[in-house]
Amino acid sequence: MTTSPDASGNYCYRHPDRQSFTLCQRCGRTVCPSCQTQAAVGVHCPECIKEARANGPKRKPVLVRASRASRGKPVVTYTLIGITVLMYLLQLVSDGRVYQALAYYPPFTAEQPWRMITSAFLHSQSSIFHLLFNMFTLFIFGRALELPLGRARFIALYLISALGGSVAVLLLAPQSVVIGASGAVFGLAAAFFVIQRRMGVNNRLLLIVLAANLVIGFIPGSGISWQAHLGGLITGAVLALVFLRQRNKPSANPEIALVALVVAALISLTLVRIFVL
Incomplete structure (x- = not known):
């Protein structure tokens, strides 16, 4: 209001x-x-x-075309939270094996590219607050976005934002080891911000919160990957613009093509960093 x-x-x-x-x-x-x-x-x-x-x-003031999948409960949000919590528990009992197999370490990108996504489901075992903060953020923005966007768009937004966060780490901090859903949830927050602004809502407070969380990552010794935050933020904002541009269009094909183009751009940056730079 x-x-x-x-x-x-x-x-x-x-x-x-x-x-x-x-x-x-x-x-x-x-x-x-x-x-x-x-x-x-x-x-x-x-x-x-x-x-x-x-x-x-x-x-009619709608965000995207309505579909059966967009009605009901935010099942994808709850599923993502459940999977992430389960992975945290597996980390506790695996004696480091889950961490070693799924954490993102940029030098492994060419041989094990799936780590760019799987790392978003791992969290620091030394501080449960890392997990709780990200899951709380996912819960808030997931419930706000999943139903109006639809489940397919929402899961694409989450996973591609996680990929964008990993690409930013590869480009800006290639020797770091990164885990956590921060890139993905920053993508959700950025998408929410862009959509609200386009719909005419003043969300200056959200902008301040995002900026503050991004700045915290620059504090020495914080252990926070600002690179992943930045990558997820940019990716989520771009995807939100794609969804808004294609809302209420009779065909979903142009939207799918634009989302695929975003993914292709992220993959291209990854390949250039690995094989050219």
Whole structure:
């Protein structure tokens, strides 16, 4: 919801005696609680609701085309959390074998490229807070994104953002060992930010939180890979722009092609770093 900075003028346009601090997301007029209709983002006034209904589906404020997969519970989010927690438990009982097999170490990229993804499901055994923070972030943004995006887009966003984080590590810190879902969850946060901004929502606070978390990675001795954060952030933002560009289009083929292009670009950067630079 959006609020007006001038409280003296915050009176419902339909009920001048009722003060309100909520604006219609479409037209910007002040509306009181009895005149508000909750929308996907913010609230709408009665006139805008009538206009949207009169103009049909073209004016309906949706993010992407609806599908059966996008309805119900955020199953993919819960599954990702379950797999990650299970991998953490396996790390505790495997005497380092899981870590050695799946952690991302850039010099192994050519022989074992799957580590660029599997490392996103591992977390530091020395601090459970690493796991809890990432899973809490996944829970928050996963529930916000999975249903409106649809499960296929959401899982693509998560895994490709994880890949983007690993590519950034390969390019910027090629001798480091990296584990954790931070690249993937930063991709979710960036996508959420981009989508909200495009839908007209002021999410300055989220931008501050993202910037603060990114800066923390530059603190010496923090043990945080800012490279993975940055890579996931950029990848998630790019994918969000792809999803927004293709929303409500009759065919999904152009969207699939653009997502494949993002993946191809990440793979190309990986190959150039391994075999050329």
